[in-house]
Amino acid sequence: MSSHAIGSHAHEMAHAGEHGHAAGFLGTYVFSRDHKVIGIQFLFSTLLWFVVGGLLALAVRWQLAWPWKEMPIVGPMLFSAEGGQISPEFYTMLFTMHASVMIFFVIIPILAGAFGNFLIPLMIGADDMAFPTLNMLSYWFMWPAFLCMTLSFFVPGGAAAAGWTGYPTLAAVWTAAPGSEMGQTLWLLGLIFVGVSSMMGSVNYLTTIIQMRAPGMTMFRLPMTIWAMFITAVLQAFALPVLTAALFMQLLDRTVGTGFFIPEGLVVNNTSAGAGGGQTLLWQHLFWFYSHPAVYIMILPAMGMVSDIISCFARKPLFGYKPMVYSICGIAGLGFIVWGHHMFMSGMNPYLGMGFMVSTMMIALPSAVKVFNWLGTIWGARIQFTTPMLFALSFVSMFIIGGLSGIFMAATPVDIFIHDTYFIVGHIHYVLFGGTAFGVFGGIYFWFPKMFGRMMNEFWGKVHFFLSFVFFNGTFYTMHILGAGGFPRRLADPYHYASFRDMQPLNQFMTICALAMGASQLIFVANFFYSMFFGPKVGRNPWHANTLEWFAPTPPGHGNFDMQPIVYRGPYEYGSPEVDTDYYPQTQPPPEGHEHTGDAGHH
Amino acid sequence: MGRFWSLLFLSVPIFGVGVFVWAPSHGYGLPKDVSAHGHQIDHLWNFILILTGLVFVATEVVLFWFLWRYDAARHADPVKYTHGSHNLEVIWTILPAATLLFIAIYQMNAWADVKIRNPGAEGMPITVEVTGRQFEWRLRYPGKDGKLGTPDDIYHVNDLHIPVNEEILVALKSADVLHDFFLPELRIKQDAVPGMQIPVWFKATETGWYDLVCAELCGWGHYKMKGRLTVESRKDYDKWLDDMYAAQEATK
Ligand SMILES: [Cu+2]
């Protein structure tokens, strides 16, 4: 471990020399190379896009509840030509951009970019990332992506409208849809930039976690958040090249007519689609080879954060630390061989479907193990119902639903019926909203004091939690029974079909819940900004937590730690009999005679 | 407040189960199955629904109970200082693994019936060729000679007729972008893929009219790419084919 101490120290020296003098406003807050500033930049950008993505979703919900009715307030402003109603072209664009924004501009960058950046060096006891400049670039490479996507709303034909999956030939052929004109090209470019940004981030995270841990911080003393970020970075590093290649291939199909994904002799909308010679299914394989692991990129970090929060407010060690680590690794490994479950109905060889079905069934296993261990953690605990704890618990509760509903889809014969119905939409929102977004809210309430030096208001935090929780379930739970009725996704007017006409009242109920859920977020916004400036100031460790970030000053200055942290034990020593306090920070030297105990996993 | 929050979490399994109990009597739930193979899918659906329902209720109630029981504000017992249990880990790894593996194997036969045991491979002639095209279903019947691609082929759009209680073999194609041939009441769903011809087979067991839904996004008009399936007796079906052929000849 001494090599670590020296390495990290030398780095600190070099760093101080570089930044010793005042860097000016631009250097400190805009083109900063400090991981905390970059993390907070990611946080603000992604929260802003969260608002955009949410509004797009509300417009989708409006159409599903009251199709072709004038949208109040925004309708006349946006579509005065159509009498204030959403056109079918616009509807396809709405759900495409809702998903694209939420996945690529919110969930992935808020987890890896915001929390990953802010927490990794602090939680492993490093003074910064291994490559601070690369880190800065990874944030600034998001901006061309932001620009491309924003611009795409204003080009002729509008933004991409072929679904967030961008399936050819609809996406690849210019004449196939209005959104497949310039909008789709900008969408592809945007995603390529996001990919570059993520790649830079993941290389940095891997190096930092491997190389820059504080003395005593062995891999099995890392908090679950860091383990999750580590595995997420591995997933990104291996899966992204495939997506990037696919994006370039579609870009080439669209611009120079390579025809990778376009079969011969295709005529779309009375126009020849070019020479062809390609295969549309190839895109689906390449896309899902990334985008299935991406599902885990979008939830593993939240699982990590939730594990840390639950253990902290249970005042009890995390149950089964090593099984938790192994299940994350298992998810990552299996995550690379299940992509075909998105393609059961695609025309892929049905024998292959059988293989993917078995691997998909098995990937439910590590998730189940995680749920049981979270339950084990709160068994015999002393639970403090703080806002972050409530969000973390709701993650567990909602993830149970999202996980179990996945088994329906993994069962290929059942998938025949529910594929492309609202059952799927319900499932992914239980995983990504009830799961990840609630985990993210928990993370924000939990680490806000470390980020800004002030507490968020607990009362309004709980009001925000309660309303979000209730209206979230009101919006999404009923999607499962819509799906059971065969209600398809992505239809601008499902009531066109006799089979689905009776399902409109339920859709109206869901839309009202969605609007209320959207409105509840205003409480969060107000609490966030008010607390940033007027919240009560806190010391280093307001939650009495064990991990290293709470050992640093609040908020941490440049270089993070005023004393070199030395790690003596795992991160979950709450309620340890060795000390009188109910927590036992990783950095606290053991009392006389206890030098060899207190390591997580030794029992 | 611990009680309040615990009860909030208890409301999850209560409402969760409640919705599924309420749904079927209010028109939400699997539509009536009129296919020969559909009962296997419905059976699996119900089987998984009950299995996951039990796990759902059990885990959510345990979550509730621990929150209720171990609320720091109401119970002063010291925490159970433990890092886990090897035995429990083994149990809750092996039990779900066995269950999942069982489901995986249990469903294989149903999947094979719908997607693998293609009657076309044993020489069954194609009943009808269905081609998705923005935003309609183009149909082509082989006509009297039973062969596609001959002058007596019968062409039609969006109005798919089939005889009841007979095996049907559809050749599914797409002329432009992806579409999806979805017959909810027949538990049939298959993407139509440009450049591919995909066999789809089924047997309808009841006469009537059913929706033919396009279930894969195919552009702005996706929502209106609606067809109708008419299942009728062999006699009515033959008559319909004859009428169609006569009408087609008359316009030549
Ligand atoms: Cu997947």
Ligand SMILES: [Cu+2]
């Ligand atoms: Cu369609």
